[in-house]
Amino acid sequence: MRDNDTAHTGADAGRGAVLGDLLATPDLVALDGVVPKGGGQPVHDRIGGVSLGRPLVYALQDPARWRATADAERDFLVCFPFDLEELPGGRHYEQVTLTVNLADGMHALSLDPAPGTVAADGTEISVFGLGRQRLRWTFRAPGRGGALRPDGRWAQAVVRMPASSTDVSGRVSLSTTTVQPMLGGALRRRAAETPYDTPFRIRAVEVWSAVTPLTHQGAFPGAWALAVYEDEMPESDGWEPDDERLPPGLRRLCLAVDIEKYSARDNADMVRLQRVLLRTLRAACERVGVAWERCGRQAQGDGYLLVLEPDVDETRVVPGLLVGLMAGLAAANERAVEVNSAAGKESSGGDLNSVRMRASLHQGIVHEADSGYAGSAVVALFRVLDSDPVRRVLAESSDTDLVAAFSDTLYQDLVDTGYEGLSAVGFEKVEIEIAAKNFTGVAWVRAMRSAAEG
Structure with a gap:
């Protein structure tokens, strides 16, 4: 994949866009803006920021098969990594929602993390969008006063693309709820969101291949989610997605x-x-x-x-x-x-x-x-x-x-x-x-x- 595959058009061009594995670094802007005394539009201050990783896309069929059957639908594993900016002054993230709007004609066959997932650290994850083109993952910190780790987060989906499409594309946005301890044990919560949706586009002919020999053994981020999709592959290594055994x-x-x-x-x-x-x-x-x-x-x-x-x-x-x-x-x-x-x-x-x-x-x-x-x-x-x-x-x-x-x-x-x-x-x-x-x-x-x- 090449760095210039990411499309930024119109008002989005140049806003937070960076090279390499980063798609964009937009701000998180508070929703509770202050209205100036003289009236006018509310002034929204910056709460934090997010580094949106460039989506990682894996082809779940042999590209040679595409060329032989040009009218066939194509399936991809698409991983959306992101890191939140660390917050100063004792503030922390209580909830984070990642929203992905896939381009027309695309829809999700499976989602990971799956609906109802509870992570090892107690983070509760709710998911929406199975079978649809609008996907949403919400990560909630456990218990009262719990905090979400800001870095190393991701969500991914197996996406079906119509034969008429030539790239995996869509838009990504993020919203958060942050908490700040106050005097007397009170907590101040503030909602924030990225001020614009960040577009992404990766050409289908240039995605990574997820053929069977690389499953689980390769180091591709998100490779373990392929287990669900590849249960019926004849050369499976025996791993089952609900297995309690350690991965290799x-x-x-x-x-x-x-x-x-x-x-x-x-x-x-x-x-x-x-x-x-x-x-x-x-x-x-x-x-x-x-x-x-x-x-x-x-x-x-x-x-x-x-x-x-x-x-x-x-x-x-x-x-x-x-x-x-x-x-x-x-x-x-x-x-x-x-x-x-x-x-x-x-x-x-x-x-x-x-x-x-x-x-x-x-x-x-x-x-x-x-x-x-x-x-x-x-x-x-x-x-x-x-x-x-x-x-x-x-x-x-x-x-x-x-x-x-x-x-x-x-x-x-x-x-x-x-x-x-x-x-x-x-x-x-x-x-x-x-x-x-x-x-x-x-x-x-x-x-x-x-x-x-x-």
Whole structure:
């Protein structure tokens, strides 16, 4: 799929549109506007924002079959990922509703999450639109005072498209209810919504294929929902959608990254940094021949989780990814200097104009769960990434854009063994203890100052 497949027309053009895996980043505008004293239209203030992911579309039939039967209807799995902006001042999301209006002639064959779903954290999910073109998912926090996690959310549907259509298209909008604690234990609720519907369009001939060999084994986001659709496929791997067994656990190399001082930026800079993050990761993967679309991907707002496809050559891929990340960050910071210079502004390494990043690498058993990637390896990866010792190394290394942290096992396998491009010079062994999370571990941290250091 190409970045320019997304259509923005008329008044929607340019509003919140971004490149790569992001479809748009619209604001959430309060519905309880204040009417000016002199009359006129109410003034609606900004409550927060949302990052709408570019819909992920999988063909559920072989494209060759389409060409042979041009008059046949086509079925697709369409996944709609989104991340909400974190709210300051003790505010949180109590309810979120994602609405999708499919183009004329399309309708939903199945919806996921399904109606009446209760997530593991107690989130209640109501769903509307089975058999129709207008779809809606509402996520409600459990209990009084409960809060919804803002990031990593998604909804998806199996959609049937008429033979006359050439693309999967429609419009997406979002509404929320936020809660703010007040004095005396009172709660102030405010409703907000995106001020416009965001259009999407993905050409049918360029969607990802969901043929049987990739089912469950591939790392495509949303792949597990294909189980319902593929129950009758002759080469099924035996998984049943209501089965209580764990989904397959595969040993994977995982990379997590996080941008330094992201929350200190203004909204426009946050959008810019997300673009830099995505562009840098994709370029680093391309540099070492890692297929982006074959990797598991999970956006974290100011960070990203990349679960690499099985059986990669870690001795080549790991050093190549680090070099690629450094090159991407250096290029982004050079562009920032040029832009600031043209605008008459000064920038220096370590200020908010520069992009600096922490990276954590680990390998272990990973399960593709209902709403993301699960397993102790993923937990340990992020514990190390967010730990004080790793943050400290980056804070004290003003002459570098990237600090990398290897798990102890990965360090022993790759660095201690002396593979090319992975010199032990510069690595620092750190003990990590997070009492609140009952986590202890060992990591090897290095400020990546130049590719020449290996």
